[in-house]
Amino acid sequence: QVKVVQSGGGVVRPGGSLRLSCAASGFSLNDFGIHWVRQAPGKGLEWVAFIRYNKDFKFFGDSVKGRFTISGDNSNTVYLQMDRLRPEDTAVYYCVKDNELGGLFDFWGQGTPVTVSS
Amino acid sequence: EVLLTQSPDTLSLSPGQRATLSCRASQGVGKYLAWYQVKPGQAPRLLIYDVSNRATGTPARFSGSGFGTDFTLTISSLEPEDFAVYYCQQRDVWPPWTFGQGTRVEI
Numbered sequence: 001q002v003k004v005v006q007s008g009g010g011v012v013r014p015g016g017s018l019r020l021s022c023a024a025s026g027f028s029l030n031d032f033g034i035h036w037v038r039q040a041p042g043k044g045l046e047w048v049a050f051i052r053y054n055k056d057f058k059f060f061g062d063s064v065k066g067r068f069t070i071s072g073d074n075s076n077t078v079y080l081q082m083d084r085l086r087p088e089d090t091a092v093y094y095c096v097k098d099n100e101l102g103g104l105f106d107f108w109g110q111g112t113p114v115t116v117s118s
Numbered sequence: 119e120v121l122l123t124q125s126p127d128t129l130s131l132s133p134g135q136r137a138t139l140s141c142r143a144s145q146g147v148g149k150y151l152a153w154y155q156v157k158p159g160q161a162p163r164l165l166i167y168d169v170s171n172r173a174t175g176t177p178a179r180f181s182g183s184g185f186g187t188d189f190t191l192t193i194s195s196l197e198p199e200d201f202a203v204y205y206c207q208q209r210d211v212w213p214p215w216t217f218g219q220g221t222r223v224e225i
Contacts, residue, residue, distance in 0.1 A: 035215070037162075045154070045162065045205050045217040059213040094161060103209025104152055106173070108161035 002026035009112035020080040022095030033098035034078045038091035085116045120211045122218035129223045137193040139221045141206035146186040150210035153191045157202045
């Protein structure tokens with residue numbers, strides 16, 4: 001059964017850092033990529049980042065480029081490291097499995113809230 | 119970056135009525151357009167991909183059409199559980215993968 005389970009998140013002051021984790025089961029991250037998508041309060045969906053191990057792909061949205069990094073390990077887990085956080089990064093962050101067709105978000109994590117506030 | 123513009127922002131309808139949601143792309147995206155449903159407090163759910171293919175579990179009352187820059191999601195007869203926000207998303211030109219701003223379907 002395909003699942004992505006998220007952890008991390010919370011409240012942080014502007015300029016601070018947080019790390020989100022995404023544990024995948026039922027599929028291998030060597031075969032499928034992982035996206036991060038966020039939804040700010042009262043706003044729409046925004047794609048944030050993507051990682052695909054076996055093609056060495058890492059992409060970031062312009063709003064987070066240079067501040068967020070993405071990585072993975074051998075435990076089938078992906079991490080989103082968020083540095084120099086801003087109030088506008090406040091959102092629910094979703095880890096999402098990439099579909100085999102590419103660029104489709106087919107299995108979503110439960111979402112984890114991130115609040116950046118002084 | 120491909121901009122997706124959805125219309126209307128809000129659709130006020132009753133159960134049993136037909137809903138027609140539009141999505142327009144700033145440049146052609148071929149057939150690579152998907153639709154997602156978002157309910158309060160829940161993760162988004164993939165409904166339709168590549169214009170008209172229903173994802174696993176999507177009821178037959180949901181259908182999609184279009185090509186290039188103009189796309190439509192139709193819900194033939196609204197059920198109470200269909201009242202939600204719907205987003206279109208393109209996967210033709212990336213990165214970034216982009217979403218529309220959403221259409222709220224409300225009672």
